[in-house]
Amino acid sequence: MTELAKSFEPKDIEARWSAQWEQRGWFEPTLDATRPSFCIQLPPPNVTGTLHMGHAFNQTVMDALTRYHRMRGFNTLWVPGTDHAGIATQIVVERQLQQNSTTRHELGRDAFVRKIWEWKEQSGDTITSQMRRMGDSVSWSHQYFTMDDKLSKAVVETFVQLHEQGLIYRGKRLVNWDPVLRSAVSDLEVESAEEDGFLWHLRYPLADGSGSLLVATTRPETMLGDTAVMVHPDDARYRNLIGKHVRLPITGRLVPIIADAYVDKDFGTGVVKVTPAHDFNDYMVGQRHDLPTISVLNLDATINDQAPAAFRGLDRFEARKRIVAAFEAEGLLGEVKKHKLMVPRCTRTGQIVEPMLTDQWFVATTKPGPDGTSIAQKAIDVVESGEVKFVPENWVNTYNQWMRNIQDWCISRQLWWGHQIPAWYGDGGEIFVARSEEDAHAKAEAAGYTGPLRRDPDVLDTWYSSALVPFSTMGWPAQTQEMDLFLPSSVLVTGYDIIFFWVARMIMMTTHFTGKVPFRHVYIHGLVLDAHGKKMSKSEGNVLDPVDLMDGIALEPLLEKRTTGLRRPETAPAVRKATEKEFPEGIPAFGADALRFTFASMATLGRNINFDAKRCEGYRNFCNKLWNASRFVLMQVQGLSDFDRGLGVCNDSCGPEGYMHFSAADRWIASILQRAEQQVAQGFADYRLDFAAQAIYQFVWDEYCDWYVEIAKVQITTGTPAQQRAARRTLVRTLEAVLRLAHPFMPFMTEELWQTVAPLAGREGPSICIASYPQAQPEKIDAAAEAEIAALKQVVDACRNLRGELGVSPAKRLPLLACGDTSLVERHRAAVMALGKLSELRLFTDENSWADAVQAAPTMVVGQSRLALFVEVDMAAERERLSKEVARLQTEIAKAQSKLGNASFVERAPAAVVEQERRRLSDFHDLLAKVQEQLDRVPLAAA
Structure with a gap:
């Protein structure tokens, strides 16, 4: 048998088993229709990304669930994949081109896209390599990339079908616009933060010359596109002005004064300018009042030809300065105040996002489909019926609130990297949506158009292809065995921040195209924050890298990582100081198992996680505890025959006591193991991995290691052969069960130990990851044995407490004098003496004799017994x-x-x-x- 190292060193173990698991194909799913199935989809990380704490936490939960069900014999499939990340990937490659003094426009679209594919082949597997480091038991043969041919065909097919059903259309609508990317961006790529700015009060003269109205704005440049001034209908100050006009300064254009309840009459002057082409709320007002929309910005956020000549071509912020100066020159500038305002910036470029009126493609989410029901309503119905359940349930309210107020989904992006929209245009504006260019020409000819066709240059929003993965990764539109077994998948594990962007859209698209829900449960977890409850961000210098926690990192490299890329470079000294205080010697190597167990212990439902790296230290100690206990057990059973390990059958040499005599302690540990197994199973069923991890920790540390191993030492040393055999059998079989119980959380160490322990426990198999998961056997629960050992613990604890109160060294053995009901102490004499560090155990039936012997020694009452440690006091x-x-x-x-x-x-x-x-x-x-x-x-x- 292999001899275990004296200490647990995770790095070599993790590298060895990660490779073997994959090479031997143990993570590939069985396809047995007679078995229950478990499937889970990995939220596809960006191909540009690296493993961050959110990924590591999310994947720990998913892997624990996956390993648990695989060991229970389910057809088990965890589908891995990466997202092509349209914006992020295009930016990465464009920056590389800039370093070579070229641009994508100089290369041309086809050559640029080839460059991205080259980058992907060379650098796009960083995060999947890190997933292997975490021990993720995904089916690598099912790995996908959202730009793969198979998934791309599904993207085109769904687009064409939705268009044919009248559920995809092209229209001019207001969208978030990044003037550097020159593309629409999703809400998820826009982050609003409070910044310092100004509030300008501008006077708009009444057209009849009777006065003026004072409006307040944080964006004076947009006044060039104003098409109304608005007041509250119940505001008595302005009631007589409703329906009249003001003359817009600089432009000279007349715009009406309208009334709308959107205005807060108690804020500012109670008068609001309306710019429908440059503000989302104003756009809705404009729709209600049939106002014209005048866009005054080019796509690069310079002023366009709708503005007076003096401002055309100016950057938006330069135009702002000149417009304020023009108002001041005409005597129309009122008060200018410093003002805190929420500024929307693109998370990819850092640029201020502009609401921009542009032609885009949209999915009509609330329009009835061919079956009379909208895709949004289908998604609402399956949650209301319970086909899709949220865990915890309160997230249903968030989901429903968004779904019932859903807007049409803008799915087009003005990028070169992504799924190019399958639409072709004729010279007269004709649109032909088709599965291929050949198909588009056929549709054009059928419609009587024979001229040239030009393909739409835009690509689809990354979230569009991501919304299809529950069925596109299963082979749709073909009816595959995977579709039958693994759709719906069992559970989606994700953070609450993408309920709208991904969860809802997967439900909409999957129910519409397959008639099935994409998953049965949605387990929503919180976000991983730093130890102080702040969001981890490189720009703030508080990021923890899960790879650093696994492998360790010295202080200086850690400081360099945390002070590079700060949003405010002047904060570098403070970041250094905080880091040195938190990690004075850098971050030690905790290993993947300790990190994973830390995450599992913190996996409460729906709450954000304040991650303190010091907790990893406690769970690394737990790994060491289990490792050392395993070494002790192996020393007791290695080299012995099956007969002496308690795995044989009785023969002539058994003796009068029989082959094995199980003590109360043997029965007790078997009994509470069943209770631990019940708690773990309930934890998995309820998605309370924190409860499951806690049950394992308490059983291993508090019961098995601290009590049973110590009692077993005594049984093996002083017991009869039958007692020794029973103790050895119980030691090794309990340990083997514990390893299987802990495997979903700590895969590497449990595999390494199990390879040596399992044969000695009489269990066969090539790997713990496909061994059966322990299932509680209630018939083995022994209440009498539990009560017996609980009483024994009280006696031992009393001895330890008395010793502690007196300050006696643990190395010094003392006599124990007991009276009253001493039957339990007598039954466990050897254990009490060993665990209580006693030199002698004297039992009294007469209390007076006991009192005379004890004299003034410290005593304690335990049940019906009175105990005294005899020592000078x-x-x-x-x-x-x-x-x-x-x-x-x-x-x-x-x-x-x-x-x-x-x-x-x-x-x-x-x-x-x-x-x-x-x-x-x-x-x-x-x-x-x-x-x-x-x-x-x-x-x-x-x-």
Whole structure:
């Protein structure tokens, strides 16, 4: 048998097993229609990305669920993939081109796209390599990239079908626009933060010359596109002006004064300018009042030809300065105030995003489809019916609120990298949506158009292809075996921040195209924040890298990582100081198992996680504890025959006691193992991985290692052959079960240990990852054995507590004198002496004899026994100790008497609660009498 290293060193173990698992194909799904199926889709990380703490946490949860179901014999498929990340990837490659003094426009579209594919082949697998480091048991043969041919065909097919059904259309609508990318961007790529700015008060003269209206704005340049001025219909100050006009300064254009309840009449002057082409709220107002929309910005955010000549071509911020100056020159500039405002910036470029009126492609989410129901309504219905359940349930409210107020989905982006929209245009504006250019020409000819066709240069929003992955990765539109077994998938594990962007859209698209839901459960977890509850960000210098936590990193490299790319470089000294305080010697190597177990222990439902790296240290110690316990067990059983390990059958040499004699401790550990297995199973069923991890931790550390291993040492040393065999069998079989129980959370170490432990426990198999998961056997729960060992623990704890109170070294053995019901102490004499560090155990049947022997030694009452450690004591200190115990018991008695003396409590509380309180009062009285008697003896002994 392989001899285990003296200490747990994770790095070599992790590298070896990660490779073997994949090479041997143990993560590939079985396709057995007679088995239950479990499937989970990995939220595809960007191909440009690297593993961050959110990924590591999310993947720990998914891998634990996957390994658990695989070990339970399910057809188990965890589908991995990466997203082509249109914006992020295009930016990465464009920056590389800039370093070579060229641009994508100089290369041309086809050559640029080839460059991206080259980059992807060379650098696009960073995050999948890191997933292997985490031990993710995905089916790598099912790995996809959202630009793969198979998925691209599904993208085209869904687009064409939706267009044929009238559910995809092209129209001019207001969208988030990044003037550097020159593309529409999704809400997820826009982050609004409070910044310092100004509030300008501008005067708009009334057209009849009778005065002016004062409006306030944070974006004066947009006034060039104003098409109305708005007041509240109930605002008496302006009621007589509704329907009149103001003359827009600079442009001279007349615009109406309208009334709309959107205006907050108590804010500012109560007068609002309306620019439908450059503000989302104004756009809605414009729709209600049939206002014209005048766009005054080019796609690069310079002023266009709709503005007076003096402003054309100016950058938006330069135009702002000149417009304010023009108002001031004409005497129309009022107060200018410093103002805090929310500024929307693109997370990819850092540019301020402009609402821009552009031609885009949209999915009509609320329009009835061919079956009379909209795709949004289908998605609402499957959640209301319970076909899709959210965990925790409160996220249903968030989902429903968004779905019931959903807008049409803008799916086009003005990029070169992505799925090019399958639409072709004729010279007269004709549009032909088709599966291929050949198909487009056929449709054009059928419509009587024979001229040239030009393909739409735009690409689809990345979220469009991501919304299809529940079925596109299963082979749709073909009816595959994977479609039958793994759609719907079992659970989607994701953060709450993409419920709208991904979860809802997957439900909409999957139900519409397959008639099935994409998944049965949506497990929503919180975000991983730093130890102080702040979002981790490179620009803030508080990022933790999960690879650093696994492999370790010295202080200087860590400081360099955290001070590179700060949003405010002047904060670098503060970042260094905070990092040095938190990690004075850098980050030690915790290993993947300790990191994963840390994440699992923090996997509460729906709450954000304040991640403190110090918790990894505790779980690394847990790994060491299990490793060392395994080494001890192996030393007890390695080299022995099956017969001596308790795995044989009785023969002539068994003796009168039989082959094996299981002690109360053997039965106890088997019993509480069943309870731990029940708790773990319930934790998985409820998606409370924190409860499951806690149950494993407590069983391994508090029960198996701290108690049973120590008792088993005594049994093996002092017991009969039958007791020794039973102890060895229980030791190794319990350990083997523990390894399987912990495997979903700690895959590497449990695999390494199991390879040596399993054969000695009589279990065969090539890998723990495909071994059966422990299932609780209630018939093995032994309440009597549990009570017996609980009483034994009380006796041992009493010895330890008395020793601690007296400050006696653990190395010094003392005599223990016991009286009363000493039958338990006698039954477990060897264990009590070993665990209590006793030199002698003397039992008394007569209490007076015991009292004479004990004299003033410290004593403790345990059940019906009275125990004393015989040692020279400080009489004053012992009187003080016993006096404190008397006072404590008197306080407890007073509390219980007060509660029972309260008629309201006695009448209203459940009878069982009242009876329990009466028992507590009686027990306190009995214990007080014994302690008082002991206290009374101390002065006599001193005299």
